[in-house]
Amino acid sequence: MRCTGSFTDAELLAEADEAILEGLRSWADHNAGETLRPTGKNLRNLNPLIMEVDGEPALDAAWWGYLVDGQPARFPSINTRSERLQDRPGNARSRALVPATDWFEMQKPDRTWHEFGLEPGVLFGMAAVTQRGRTPEGESVTCYSIVMRPTPPHLAEIHDRMPVLIPTSFAHDWLTAAASRDLIDEALLAAASLDDRVRATPRADDKGTAPTLF
Template sequence: MCGRYSLSKSKIELEERFQAEMLPDFNPRYNIAPTQLVPVITSASPKGFSFFYWGITPDFGKNKPVAQKLINAKAETVDQKISFKSSFQRRRCIIPADGFYEWKKLGKKTKIPYRFTLRDNELFSMAGIWEEYESVSGETQHTFLILTTTPNEVVSEIHDRMPVILTKEAEKKWLDNYSSEEDLKKYLAPYTSDQMLSFTVSPLVNSVANDTAAVMRKTSPMDQHGNYTLFG
């Protein structure tokens, strides 16, 4: 799964990379988590960043653990499952990012956080689908899911899934309302291994309350209690 990512670049960098207009008061994010309101670009509005909830809205998921919140969809079956098929056909989006996090299990209680980026630390996008619905209070709200696929060689050392990362060419096809399902499925594959890096980061990233640049910095491998380990 993909359960945490970052978008630490500036408004100007985002607008230049994606050729879309960002809100004036946008602030970089270092530790994005499910239920938060974050920028995406949709096939319905490709020239501007929209702000959608990741997975479900905070009110709906208030009393549910993350494990029960729907935040990802498997790329292998997104065109087959009734709950996702319509979104895959009509409501696709890309989710801008510059890194994502996964945890390597070293035992029942020990997990080491890793950060994954492109080799040159540039912005990229993850493939997603979105939904629109009316809340209990009558407000129109939007949510999105990140598509995941089998891991490449870099990610497989840590986790058995990774987000679908799109090339710039694939982004255009993904947001094109006239792209066929057959063409779209070609892009739902693991990203090239030699274009990615991974490294251990501070256990500060474990808490969603820590949304600062400190969570992205490369550190020596530590367990969840902050103890140094011999494992990478």
């Protein structure tokens, strides 16, 4: 996943918040275009996250993956299946948007990395669920997990899952509405409205290895 500061169009919030966009550009410039990776024992990067604070969207730096008892969770936590949230919507009590300009998936069995996104230069939001955690040093931090769904047919041969992309028209609801099965269903319907715009291209610098670590 990547969030670059050179985005030319932001499809993130229904009413673009200039302070948030400037904050993202500043963060991206500092990050120098590196790929975002899950946070952990060896990678202590905190990634940009948009949450609702006091009725307004706000930019925060968050830990990708859950912390349990001061340590990275022993169970997989960087992604959460949309089907699981449909069955247990209470797990989506606290939600966020992960700003990104693209993300990466490996096509098997040839192990070719592909870059996914909307049109070039478009900044978009991925659905995430959040919870508070405590770092090994005792610091309280927001932790997040990206919500994943099955890919549409035209992408299925490359990878079987993709993030739930939230269009601007549904961003406010995703950040503020009460957790329910209906909310998850509506988010999936909203995400499907972007399916025809999602592109996937092999990485030009792919050599069978993972994208650059953050």
